[in-house]
Amino acid sequence: MKQLIQATIAILVVSALLMYAADAMSAGGGKSGKDTLTIFNWGEYIDPDLLKQFEKETGIHVIYETFDSNEAMMTKIQQGGTAYDIAVPSEYMIEKMKEEDLLIPLDKTKIPNIKNIDPYFLDLPFDDNNKYSVPYFWGTVGIVYNPSLVGDLDFSSWEDLWDSSLKRKVFLVDGAREVIGMGLNSLGYSLNSLEDSELRQATDKLITLAPNVKAIIGDEITPLMINNEAAVALTWSGQAADMMYENEELDFAVPEEGSNLWFDNMVIPKTSKNIDGAHAFINFMLDADSSAANADYVGYSTPNTAAMDLMDEEVVTDERYYPSEEQRDTLEVYKNLGPDYLGKYNELFLEFKMSIR
Amino acid sequence: MTKLSTSAKVYLAMVFIVLYAPIFYLVFYSFNSGGSMNSFESFTLEHYKAVFEDSRLLVILINTVIVALLSALISTIIGTLGAIGIVTVKDAKMRNTLLSLNNVLIVSPDVIIGASFLILFTMVGIKLGFASVLLAHVAFSVPIVVLMVLPKLLEMNKSLIDAALDLGATKKDIMMRVILPYIQPGIFAGFFLALTYSLDDFAVTFFVTGNGFSTLSVEIYSMARAGISLTVNAISGLVFFVTVFVVIGYYFITSRASKRTEGQQ
DSSP states (O other), X not given: OHHHHHHHHHHHHHHHHHHHHHHHHHHHTOOOSXXXXXXXXXXXXXXXXXXXXXXXXXXXXXXXXXXXXHHHHHHHHHHOSSOXXXXXXXXXXXXXXXXXXXXXXXXGGGOGGGGGBOGGGSSOTTSGGGSSEEEEEEEEEEEEEOGGGSTTXXXXXXXXGGOGGGTTOEEEESOHHHHHHHHHHHTTOOTTOOOHHHHHHHHHHHHTTGGGEEEEESTTHHHHHHTTOOSEEEEEHHHHHHHHHHOTTOEEEOOTTOEEEEEEEEEOBTTOSOHXXXXXXXXXXXXXXXXXXXXXHHOSBOOBHHHXXXXXXXXXXXXXXXXXXXXXXXXXXXXXXXXXXHHHHHHXXXXXXXXXX | OOOOOHHHHHHHHHHHHHHHHHHHHHHHXXXXXXXXXXXXXXXXXXXXXXXXXXXXXXXXXXXXXXXHHHHHHHHHHHHHHHHHHHHHOOOHHHHHHHHHHHHHHHHSOHHHHHHHHHHHHHHHTOOTTHHHHXXXXXXXXXXXXXXXXXXXXXXXXXXXXXXXXXXXXXXHHIIIIIIHHHHHHHHHHHHHXXXXXXXXXXXXXXXXXXTTBOOHHHHHHHHGGGOOOHHHHHHHHHHHHHHHHHHHHHHHHHHHHHHHHHHHO
């Protein structure tokens, strides 16, 4: 009995001490007060120095939280519970959040730095006139490959994936839109196709790819490619950049037939309690200096032309991440297909998956 | 105990190697200066330094430990009382029903528990953060503690209580001097199991964190999206070492306790 009481007291004392320590440490990051800004972003998706700089410049205390999927992010915002002031969803999720009435329209007069953004990335179908969102980072879907393991294939065309020398060497990312979209692109169709016959053809074509497919997986592709355990993978340019940073042998290509152009964007959810602060933060992130620092740190492509002038010449002229105008014309942004066609894409993706043995 | 045969020893060794290899692999590379897990370049402590310099990560680590300690403590108290309650139920059918209800909570998927807590907390108006995480952890730990304490209670000879009553013990005496000391090993086992459950829980915690409060599992999961950096290795290594120390501490507590009871007998 004495032992039980001793143990209980010991645990309480240790917890109290730890709480004191945690409190002292987080106080070092800035005085917490009424003026706080809660940011909800992807993991490892911001230069932490920028948060400190923003706190210093504005006196607003930043609470920074991370999520790992658009769906999880939306669920937490929908449920309330935390008053997020800024979130960074991908484009298709913005359409959904608009439909659910979860977003606050932006006041452009408070975001003068929006002039830094390349007009090519503004006023896109998922958000007319950028009423609710401003671009944060962007990228493409393409093929990352190890030149020493694939012979003389350069993946300038999707057809190269079907090459017989790649038997069981191709990894695909586990996303219905990405994979079916690739099938459609390889036939020269739009990756937003709503034509049943085109979708059928694309799926049939994908099924002939099955012998080459080694696995359909998610983020695990990164370590596999880094360790040279796979030769070819269909993935997003941002992920490819991570892989190439770790393994310099790798190369990345966006096939000429066209591909997907994706965005992550800053939005202000309805739950926001500090709308002025949120606008200030968006404006701060669109500033040329902070955008450049952020792009350097994160390694994704920035839509900020003013920032590109400040960045390493070699990076911003790298057509793998900043495609030429000519190639840009082949890229398409995902449109919201509506639940019927989304279901159809998923079904066809499943059919393709089942054809792999 | 009978001596193990050679094949049994080899088998046992294999099992342990398989269990521990990934952890040692991970910890080994946390000392790598190369910056990735491709090849080991040279020994460095920079990743551990990075952990200690990142005050955000440290606060999260401390939060994780606080939640684990407090939730384990609270759920141990609730669970122990619950187990005693279940045992005292006379009707066998009723007792089995209670036990089944307890077990259902253990086997239900974490994702569902997490989602339902999120819905409950937001409906009731509990602000997501420390309190919600603590409550959720207590809730999923209680059934485990019940399950750990129960065997000890069932194993206890009822005559002990009768004897104590004969000697004039009050209800309080029986609880404090007979039942609790007897089931103490079960209580400690329940506490430590609840502790580890709380430390590594991701799914439930993910749903109920908010307002800047986060735990290590949630943080590592979102960090891993950009590929596991060696800082993650270093912090995992730290957690592993701490766990080893806790287990050793637990071993000493129990062995001291059993020595003492042997001495009394």
